[in-house]
Amino acid sequence: MALRNMVQALNLALRQEMAKDERVVVFGEDVARQGGVFRVTEGLLDQFGGRRVFDTPVSEAGIIGISTGLALAGMRPVCEIQFSGFMFNALHQLGLMAARYRCRSRGLFSVPMVVRAPWGGGVRALELHNESEEAVYAQMPGLKVVIPSRPRRARALLLASIRDPDPVVFLEPKRVYRSLREEVPDDEEVFPIGEAEIIRHGRHLTLITYGALLQECLQAVEQAERDFQVSIEVIDLLTIVPLDTRTIVESVQKTGRCVVVHEAPRSCGIASEIIARINEQCLLYLHAPVARVTGYDIPYPFFAREHAYLPNVPRILDAIRRTLEF
Amino acid sequence: MPRQQLAQFHVDYLQILDENGRVDTTLEPPLPEATLWQVHRCMTLARMLDRRMHILQQQGRLGTFPSCYGQEAAGLGCVLALRQDDWLVPCYRENSALLYRGLPLHNLLLFWMGLEEGAYWPRELRVLSIPILIGSQTLHAVGLALASQIRGANEVTMVFFGDGATSEGDFHEACNLAGVYQAPVVFVCVNNQYAISVPRSQQSRSETLAQKAIAYGFPGLVVDGNDVLACYVAAQEAVERARLGRGPTLLECLTYRLGPHTTADDPRRYRSEQERQQWEARDPLKRWRIYLEQRGLWSEQQQAELERELQAEIELAVHQAEQIAAHADPLEMFDFVYAELSPDLLAQRREAAEFLAHSETLSASSVRR
Numbered sequence: 202m203a204l205r206n207m208v209q210a211l212n213l214a215l216r217q218e219m220a221k222d223e224r225v226v227v228f229g230e231d232v233a234r235q236g237g238v239f240r241v242t243e244g245l246l247d248q249f250g251g252r253r254v255f256d257t258p259v260s261e262a263g264i265i266g267i268s269t270g271l272a273l274a275g276m277r278p279v280c281e282i283q284f285s286g287f288m289f290n291a292l293h294q295l296g297l298m299a300a301r302y303r304c305r306s307r308g309l310f311s312v313p314m315v316v317r318a319p320w321g322g323g324v325r326a327l328e329l330h331n332e333s334e335e336a337v338y339a340q341m342p343g344l345k346v347v348i349p350s351r352p353r354r355a356r357a358l359l360l361a362s363i364r365d366p367d368p369v370v371f372l373e374p375k376r377v378y379r380s381l382r383e384e385v386p387d388d389e390e391v392f393p394i395g396e397a398e399i400i401r402h403g404r405h406l407t408l409i410t411y412g413a414l415l416q417e418c419l420q421a422v423e424q425a426e427r428d429f430q431v432s433i434e435v436i437d438l439l440t441i442v443p444l445d446t447r448t449i450v451e452s453v454q455k456t457g458r459c460v461v462v463h464e465a466p467r468s469c470g471i472a473s474e475i476i477a478r479i480n481e482q483c484l485l486y487l488h489a490p491v492a493r494v495t496g497y498d499i500p501y502p503f504f505a506r507e508h509a510y511l512p513n514v515p516r517i518l519d520a521i522r523r524t525l526e527f
Numbered sequence: 528m529p530r531q532q533l534a535q536f537h538v539d540y541l542q543i544l545d546e547n548g549r550v551d552t553t554l555e556p557p558l559p560e561a562t563l564w565q566v567h568r569c570m571t572l573a574r575m576l577d578r579r580m581h582i583l584q585q586q587g588r589l590g591t592f593p594s595c596y597g598q599e600a601a602g603l604g605c606v607l608a609l610r611q612d613d614w615l616v617p618c619y620r621e622n623s624a625l626l627y628r629g630l631p632l633h634n635l636l637l638f639w640m641g642l643e644e645g646a647y648w649p650r651e652l653r654v655l656s657i658p659i660l661i662g663s664q665t666l667h668a669v670g671l672a673l674a675s676q677i678r679g680a681n682e683v684t685m686v687f688f689g690d691g692a693t694s695e696g697d698f699h700e701a702c703n704l705a706g707v708y709q710a711p712v713v714f715v716c717v718n719n720q721y722a723i724s725v726p727r728s729q730q731s732r733s734e735t736l737a738q739k740a741i742a743y744g745f746p747g748l749v750v751d752g753n754d755v756l757a758c759y760v761a762a763q764e765a766v767e768r769a770r771l772g773r774g775p776t777l778l779e780c781l782t783y784r785l786g787p788h789t790t791a792d793d794p795r796r797y798r799s800e801q802e803r804q805q806w807e808a809r810d811p812l813k814r815w816r817i818y819l820e821q822r823g824l825w826s827e828q829q830q831a832e833l834e835r836e837l838q839a840e841i842e843l844a845v846h847q848a849e850q851i852a853a854h855a856d857p858l859e860m861f862d863f864v865y866a867e868l869s870p871d872l873l874a875q876r877r878e879a880a881e882f883l884a885h886s887e888t889l890s891a892s893s894v895r896r
């Protein structure tokens with residue numbers, strides 16, 4: 202075991218899987234010589250050479266497109282889009298081609314690729330470097346969408362993603378790339394795609410989130426438990442598609458109250474889907490409407506205003522209070 | 528039947544003022560002396576601004592920003608060829624050109640301070656604001672140019688982008704569309720040799736980037752991008768072509784980013800100090816100073832005066848920008864999403880207002896970290 206931050210944990214996963222599986226190749230803008238702008242791919246070029254680790258021109262559609270081709274040919278591409286917002290430049294390749302190959306060929310072809318991208322806001326970055334566009338991928342059947350929140354699961358989920366037979370969009374909450382350290386075992390550890398994790402158990406309310414906001418949620422929960430004399434269950438989704446409906450429903454059946462927290466805009470966001478499933482499967486267990494704490498339905502603001510946009514502890518706490526008092 | 532050669536192409540290179548300040552008088556354009564000084568002023572201002580911005584960034588008063596150091600000539604030289612009613616579509620290292628065009632300094636600062644106010648530029652400048660999505664602006668430029676064409680207006684659009692941008696699909700679609708419609712647009716590729724860490728040689732196998740134009744049916748020309756005179760003359764030709772309805776041109780301005788990609792970058796990871804020094808010897812400001820001196824337009828004393836004046840101008844702009852930032856209302860993030868806000872968004876705005884009511888002012892909580 203060693204204490205690692207998320208960048209180191211992801212790097213470990215890539216190193217180990219590349220050593221183990223020769224089909225794994227890593228490429229993207231500035232990933233080789235530079236080791237990625239966030240250094241997630243640091244040292245891979247030296248260890249595995251330029252045939253398996255290479256820089257691309259500034260060409261997102263190209264990156265996703267050749268990744269699809271590599272995967273069709275039986276390789277295991279792990280490509281990087283420098284910031285997830287730039288994936289919009291490649292959505293036709295991702296959503297209309299990579300996502301559909303298996304289905305349209307009745308399983309003859311498959312696209313086992315991973316598209317990694319730093320994701321989310323809160324780091325005073327430039328415009329378009331802060332997007333939370335996961336709901337876009339959730340509307341592209343054929344893709345899986347994974348968003349880890351802490352180093353240990355990040356490593357274990359990246360391994361699972363590389364081994365998955367289908368295309369996985371792997372979104373990395375850059376705000377907590379280096380701010381959190383966790384024990385991450387040296388030995389291989391895989392965490393299954395499609396399973397949410399109950400971070401702490403509770404009886405009076407279910408708080409559901411994913412990504413960097415898990416930290417704010419945990420802070421809010423501690424305060425709420427003190428202030429309101431309740432116990433709160435916290436679910437870290439980890440996988441957005443396929444959603445772990447069962448863990449959500451079982452928890453809400455127990456607590457009867459639920460708050461969903463994410464950074465992305467509110468309307469038609471992941472919270473909307475979660476609430477729909479709760480309504481479908483356990484509406485009558487609810488003691489209060491399910492609350493959402495989200496970004497607003499506006500373009501992500503330039504960074505001087507991002508603090509006003511991002512969900513924070515007071516907003517989460519307020520939603521918890523309203524839901525408890527309903 | 529033997530094979531025949533169907534087509535043959537060439538790509539020219541233009542330099543007028545060399546790195547030692549020697550001018551080719553047969554090619555030297557007749558620019559007024561006031562303009563020559565104005566060029567000097569804007570390049571000096573851009574360079575001083577760059578240094579000041581680095582300090583502000585280190586102090587947390589400015590966000591990550593891309594340095595223009597070493598690239599002050601290309602944009603400015605090209606923009607000299609534009610009229611005020613022509614459209615200018617910059618990339619993010621065209622400070623000298625934007626300042627020449629009349630962009631208030633504090634506006635530029637506000638952009639890198641993370642405020643939308645910094646993307647709200649005086650409309651009469653006919654300048655689009657700074658693009659972040661690489662290559663995207665090339666298509667907008669073609670659209671602007673087509674509007675001029677459709678309206679029968681005699682305007683030209685000039686668009687800037689980097690060597691890396693030539694790898695994006697948007698760039699190729701822009702070139703193709705401009706060629707097909709003979710749009711009055713001038714594409715200016717500011718080739719500073721790197722796209723973050725990726726060198727020009729790995730961006731494209733093309734011997735020159737200018738030659739990409741040929742495939743789309745219009746001329747491409749390579750220019751010494753550290754030579755204001757060459758950039759001006761090349762742009763002048765391209766602008767005239769466009770104005771006469773003869774279609775687009777691609778200029779490739781060869782230059783070098785002497786600083787880091789942005790303040791978040793460490794160039795020592797991917798390039799040698801020796802290479803940097805070679806390019807430092809070709810500094811655009813140095814040769815321009817020699818040129819002015821030879822023409823009796825420059826002295827140490829004038830320089831000292833100029834720098835004092837520019838320093839004051841910069842400090843005033845920093846002050847103005849920070850004043851605006853201090854009073855910026857975070858809730859304005861809602862106000863320009865649509866021409867008219869839906870009841871839904873108005874409700875969200877009220878919700879945000881409630882949470883902000885007790886928090887600190889914008890400047891205290893965010894602009895200064």
Ligand SMILES: Cc1ncc(C[n+]2csc(CCOP(=O)(O)OP(=O)(O)O)c2C)c(N)n1
Nearest residue numbers: 259287659660661689690691692721722723
């Ligand atoms: C579509 C898109 N992809 C990637 C990026 C990240 N990025 C920012 S600048 C840059 C390099 C651009 O290089 P170049 O076009 O040569 O311009 P330079 O920065 O050298 O002036 C990259 C890859 C981006 N902003 N937009």
